[in-house]
Amino acid sequence: MARRNKSGSFVFGIVLIAVGALLLLDQMHMLDFGRVIGTYWPLILVIIGIKIILFPKDKSEVEEKIETIIEESPEFKTSPDAQPIDDRSINENQVFGDIRRTITAKEFAGGRCSCVFGDIDIHAVDIKLGTGQRTLYLNSVFGDLRLTLPSDIPLLVRANTTAGDIDLKGVRGDGLFVQRTYKSADFDGASTRLIVVASVLFGDIRVW
Known part of the structure; x- marks a missing residue:
């Protein structure tokens, strides 16, 4: 179990680095984040499917950390009905x-x-x-x-x-x-x- 958690931590770190890098490049107008994700979504589905088949019952450390991010980080929370935005863009x-x-x-x-x-x-x-x-x-x-x-x-x-x-x-x-x-x-x-x-x-x- 410890080995699996260690592997999950490594994968989670790689995922965070990759997503962060893509978002940064999108902000710098060096690539289109939505287009990149759209291009590679079949690979994402394959990885998720393999995970479900191999570990159908155990909640991995990766999943627990993702849930924590969603619950605690404003950047990844469901955005509430916000106050009106007056910015031009x-x-x-x-x-x-x-x-x-x-x-x-x-x-x-x-x-x-x-x-x-x-x-x-x-x-x-x-x-x-x-x-x-x-x-x-x-x-x-x-x-x-x-x-x-x-x-x-x-x-x-x-x-x-x-x-x-x-x-x-x-x-x-x-x-x-x-x-x-x-x-x-x-x-x-x-x-x-x-x-x-x-x-x-x-x-x-x-x-x-």
């Missing part, structure tokens, strides 16, 4: 837990949210766009994306999911490898407009 990464934000920026400049295990829920009905074209990227591996926007902004949404449902202001699709696009009638001629790029591996996408 949003840039957040989450490994375990949801991202839930209310945005009220009057010159919204877009941004990026990436989540591995959890939902992304953004309430932005009170935003005003900054001058020019703005882009918001939303990426999740295992979880749903929900975005609420003002009804009067020029908007283009491109969404795709490997397995799940998509609803973009009434433009719907469901099943496997689903891609949908929504474009408001005033988008092409607008000098101030928003593009939303949403991508999920397993989960639903809703944009209202």
Whole structure:
């Protein structure tokens, strides 16, 4: 048992180093964290499956430490319904837990949210766009994306999911490898407009 715990500690340390390095590189705009996780998710599933088969009953030290992180660390907790954010852009990464934000920026400049295990829920009905074209990227591996926007902004949404449902202001699709696009009638001629790029591996996408 001690040997297994020692092995679990080593693996856990490697996982933390790898995730931390990826998040750091994402913040430095040297890679796309969501895209990297999305590319290697089959390997993650294989590792999890092997663990379940070989050790179906024992809770490993790795699992216990992950639970402790989720319970004690604000960075990995499920985000509560936060106070309204007035910043011009949003840039957040989450490994375990949801991202839930209310945005009220009057010159919204877009941004990026990436989540591995959890939902992304953004309430932005009170935003005003900054001058020019703005882009918001939303990426999740295992979880749903929900975005609420003002009804009067020029908007283009491109969404795709490997397995799940998509609803973009009434433009719907469901099943496997689903891609949908929504474009408001005033988008092409607008000098101030928003593009939303949403991508999920397993989960639903809703944009209202």
